[in-house]
Amino acid sequence: GQQVMQIPQYQHVQEGEDFTTYCNSSTTLSNIQWYKQRPGGHPVFLIQLVKSGEVKKQKRLTFQFGEAKKNSSLHITATQTTDVGTYFCAGHLNNQGGKLIFGQGTELSVKP
Amino acid sequence: DTGVSQDPRHKITKRGQNVTFRCDPISEHNRLYWYRQTLGQGPEFLTYFQNEAQLEKSRLLSDRFSAERPKGSFSTLEIQRTEQGDSAMYLCASSLREGQTGYTGELFFGEGSRLTVL
Numbered sequence: 236g237q238q239v240m241q242i243p244q245y246q247h248v249q250e251g252e253d254f255t256t257y258c259n260s261s262t263t264l265s266n267i268q269w270y271k272q273r274p275g276g277h278p279v280f281l282i283q284l285v286k287s288g289e290v291k292k293q294k295r296l297t298f299q300f301g302e303a304k305k306n307s308s309l310h311i312t313a314t315q316t317t318d319v320g321t322y323f324c325a326g327h328l329n330n331q332g333g334k335l336i337f338g339q340g341t342e343l344s345v346k347p
Numbered sequence: 348d349t350g351v352s353q354d355p356r357h358k359i360t361k362r363g364q365n366v367t368f369r370c371d372p373i374s375e376h377n378r379l380y381w382y383r384q385t386l387g388q389g390p391e392f393l394t395y396f397q398n399e400a401q402l403e404k405s406r407l408l409s410d411r412f413s414a415e416r417p418k419g420s421f422s423t424l425e426i427q428r429t430e431q432g433d434s435a436m437y438l439c440a441s442s443l444r445e446g447q448t449g450y451t452g453e454l455f456f457g458e459g460s461r462l463t464v465l
Contacts, residue, residue: 241389265450277438277456278390323389325454333378333444333451334403337389 238262239326241338249346254314256341258307258324265327267300267307268335273320278337281309281322314345349373351457353439359463360429368424368460372441378451379422381414382438384459390438396422397444429464436461 240259248254258267266285270278282291284300284307291298297310307324321340328336352371360366372379378397382390393412394404398419411429416422426433440454 244387268453270454277458278440278454279456280453283453325390327450332402332449333395333397334392335380335451335454336392337382339387339389342387 238328239264239324239336239338241324241341243341244339245342245344247344247346248314250316251313254311254318254343256309256322256324256343258309258326258338260305260326260328262328263304264307265304267324267326269298269307269309270323270325270337271320272323272340276320278323311343314343316345316347319343319345351439351441351455353437353457353460355460356458357461357463359465361465362431363428365425365427366429366462367426368437368439368462369421370424370439370441370457371421372439373455374420376441376443376455377419378442378444379416380440380442380451380454381422381424382440384436384438385434393424426462429462431464434462434464 242257268283269281272278282298288302289300295312299308321342323337323340325335325337354369380395381393384390394414396416399416411427414424436459438459440456442451442454
């Protein structure tokens with residue numbers, strides 16, 4: 236079954252508002268990746284986090300990896316209509332080689 | 348185009364028929380993944396290869412599903428005796444194995460093969 240959980244499932248925001256999606260695992264993750272899937276498209280890689288407590292930024296996007304390496308978050312500041320899509324986290328469960336498990340995703344809609 | 352390509356893009360079949368999907372990964376990538384995605388869900392792991400070796404297959408996967416990567420390049424995913432519950436988008440992705448950790452780097456996805464079973 237699904238071992239990587241994401242909340243919320245949906246988020247509707249007004250353009251300019253912030254957005255956060257959370258990713259939680261029941262087991263320690265070796266690393267975590269984030270992907271964005273536009274409507275009708277395929278997942279596209281955004282970033283990978285490896286170290287405990289790591290924080291990375293990409294323009295308005297901030298990614299965090301928890302100290303215990305069991306959770307992660309993606310925060311978007313001042314959303315734009317181009318941010319619309321579904322955001323997925325994906326993690327390597329500890330000591331499970333190349334298998335990459337995806338969360339259910341958070342669908343973001345932005346009202347102009 | 349040097350990305351991941353999948354064929355066919357769409358397949359409509361009747362229940363009980365066999366279907367086969369093909370994936371051509373990025374040429375220098377040694378890992379190839381198959382995922383299944385249904386509406387509103389995240390990609391569900393099916394199996395992955397490192398070169399020609401199938402290293403893991405989902406325990407949830409029926410034995411009607413089989414995948415091959417005979418020469419470590421392209422891969423095929425076959426579904427035998429299709430059922431309506433097999434209707435989904437089948438995504439292929441390729442990546443490079445990270446040398447020190449053995450984990451997978453960035454996944455590059457194809458556009459997917461959409462299967463509809465009537």
